[in-house]
Amino acid sequence: MRRRHRFYRHVFVVSLLVMASMPLPYPFRRLALSGTAVLIGLLAVELGQPVRPHQTRRHWSDTLYRWSGLAGIVFQLIWMASPTTFAFVGFPVLLVITLFIFWSLKRLLICLAQETRIGMPVLSGAVAGYLLLGISGGLLFGVMETVAPGSFLNESQGGRELVLSQLPLNAAGLQVWSLDFTRIHYFAFVSLTTVGYGDIIPGTPPAQMASVALSICGPLYLAIVMGLLISRYTLQSEEEQALLTERESAPPAPPPRSGADSDGP
Numbered sequence: 214m215r216r217r218h219r220f221y222r223h224v225f226v227v228s229l230l231v232m233a234s235m236p237l238p239y240p241f242r243r244l245a246l247s248g249t250a251v252l253i254g255l256l257a258v259e260l261g262q263p264v265r266p267h268q269t270r271r272h273w274s275d276t277l278y279r280w281s282g283l284a285g286i287v288f289q290l291i292w293m294a295s296p297t298t299f300a301f302v303g304f305p306v307l308l309v310i311t312l313f314i315f316w317s318l319k320r321l322l323i324c325l326a327q328e329t330r331i332g333m334p335v336l337s338g339a340v341a342g343y344l345l346l347g348i349s350g351g352l353l354f355g356v357m358e359t360v361a362p363g364s365f366l367n368e369s370q371g372g373r374e375l376v377l378s379q380l381p382l383n384a385a386g387l388q389v390w391s392l393d394f395t396r397i398h399y400f401a402f403v404s405l406t407t408v409g410y411g412d413i414i415p416g417t418p419p420a421q422m423a424s425v426a427l428s429i430c431g432p433l434y435l436a437i438v439m440g441l442l443i444s445r446y447t448l449q450s451e452e453e454q455a456l457l458t459e460r461e462s463a464p465p466a467p468p469p470r471s472g473a474d475s476d477g478p
Contacts, residue, residue, distance in 0.1 A: 217324055220259040221338030227252050228344040235395050242395050246293065249352050250286050252345070253313065257282025260320045266327055278316055285309045292356065293390045303356040303389075310356075314349040318342055322437065331446045339438045346434060347405045350427045351398030357420055358397060359389055364420035365397060369412045375400075400424075405431040 231248035234241065261279035263271055288305040295302050321342050328335045357364045358376045365375040376392050400413040404427045415421040 216259075216262075217327075218332075218334035218338075220255075221334045221341065224252070224255055224259070224345070225337040225341040227255055228341050228348060231348055232344065235398055239393055240391075242393065243390065245348075245398065246352075246355075246390065246394060249348055250289055252348065253282050253285050253289070253310070256313075256317045256345075257286075260317055260324075264320050264323050278313075278320070281309060281313045281316065285313045289352075292359075293388070295389055297359065297387050297389060297392070301360055303360045306356050307353060307360070310349065310353060314345065317345070318434070322441070325438065325441055328445055329448070331442055335442070339442060342438065343405075343431075343434060346427070346430055347402040348398070350401035350405060351394065354397045354401050354420070354423065355392075355394040357423065359392070361417060361419070364415065364417045365400060366414050366416040367396070367412070368414055375413060401427065404428050407431060 227248065231245050231252060234244040234248060236242070237244070257279050261275050261282070263269065263275060265272075285306070288302075288309055292303045292306050321338065325335065325338060325342075354365060355376065358374070362376075363374050367375045375397055376394060396413065403410055403413070404424045407428050415424045
């Protein structure tokens with residue numbers, strides 16, 4: 214349990230650091246892109262442990278989960294190092310990262326369901342799962358924009374491409390790592406929270422369906438986690454109330470006998 218709570222805190226801190234790097238001046242905000250690889254690695258290591266109740270040995274699915282996380286990191290690094298003209302290498306990133314993130318959320322919910330007491334570590338893990346959805350959604354949207362330019366349009370700039378419109382004309386050899394994905398991460402969180410300001414819109418059917426899917430996942434995650442935490446907190450309150458009632462109804466202990474009242478030998 215201590216290791217699980219430590220993992221909750223770690224993934225929460227890493228998620229906050231990734232988000233905190235997004236508003237930094239360019240090029241420091243590019244750290245958010247590499248921070249997602251660190252986040253995936255942390256999930257693969259910690260959630261790759263046995264997570265099912267009463268599970269003492271690692272199952273084959275645990276090993277497969279770890280390998281899928283490693284594959285996601287490798288594909289992401291290859292995509293980041295590729296020039297914008299060869300960004301089609303992002304297709305494996307879309308497939309593997311999507312599978313890994315949903316698998317991670319499932320394993321995280323299994324861990325949260327085993328918690329009997331609700332404290333700050335458990336709340337940190339629940340919030341980290343929500344931030345993970347937004348960060349991974351921004352990563353996947355960024356990959357879609359490089360694979361199919363024009364997937365997301367900036368309506369505040371007359372419907373221009375959201376990411377690639379910032380490139381110079383001679384940017385054929387520019388690496389994906391050099392792009393600024395802050396606005397597309399912003400759109401991911403706007404979709405996740407179902408706010409929908411309208412300043413950025415998905416311009417292609419795949420991007421539209423991906424935005425709808427993220428918009429569904431946000432409220433669905435909140436509903437599942439809130440129901441889980443509320444039920445655990447209710448059970449915790451009932452146990453504490455029952456223990457308090459038992460202590461109040463217990464007969465008082467007899468006073469200790471003094472030395473004068475004790476029987477002699």
